[in-house]
Amino acid sequence: MPVKSNQMTGAQLMMRALQKYDLTTAFCLAGTAHGPLLMEMAKEDIHIISGRNESATVGEADGYARVTGKLGVALINAEHGLPNAMTGILTAQEACSPVLVLLTMPYGNRADAQGGYPSNVLEMVSPYVKYCQLIPDVDRLQEYIEVGARHALSGRPGVAVLGVPNGFQTQAIAYAEGINPAVTVSPSTEPDPEAIAEAALLLSKAKRPLILAGSGAALSGAGAALRKFTKANNIPIFANALGRGLVPEDNELSYSCHREA
16 A cells, blocks of 8 residues: 655644653743644643743653653753753752653754854753753654653653754654654563562561662552551651652651651
8 A cells, every 4th residue: 555645844743743652731931933832732732831930841840740650741942941941850850750851942054153052052951861862854853752752751760852943843744654653662670589589588687677768669659569568567668759658757667757766
């Protein structure tokens, strides 16, 4: 069967890619360059939450990702927005939150020769996130969004940042029906059964064991198991970051409620 060729704008292609990740809400402090994508989101009844500070906008996407476990999407401008967003980006990265930040930025051939707008603006953020790339061509919008989302969601979740040159969202793109790469997220690693057995043996011999639970415990859904385990074995537990609240903190074995031995 012949493959039909069609026309789609860059914004429509971006929306098509984002919908694969069950997008229902997006957060933005966007300029006119994000307008075409926002209009496509509105057509799809995506809940768009507008902010007044870039760091808070990324923070909202971070909070959404923590609560839902889904990809948080933040739309900001790179020029002055990226420096303002750094606190939110670093916080989301440290919290292991799967967040995709879409930055609008000028074409590479429009960089200011006087240095008023640096062409290497992404160097500001690239050392601090899981994935950071400038999309090189409008035809590769879908590919880069899907790769960025996969990096954000897989393994140890974190932040992916994509630079989207201005004008890409309004350009018409030829695409082929049926050529639609499937979403692939790397599976979580499984613990070594022998290591689990060794840890259990060490724990059974410990005189005064203490559990420290962090974000990994929350991301792996270990709350119910932790509550059952601490109660059955009378082991106190301290929690940090997303681990807070997995075991109620008013429990006598929990943080701030320990009895003196």
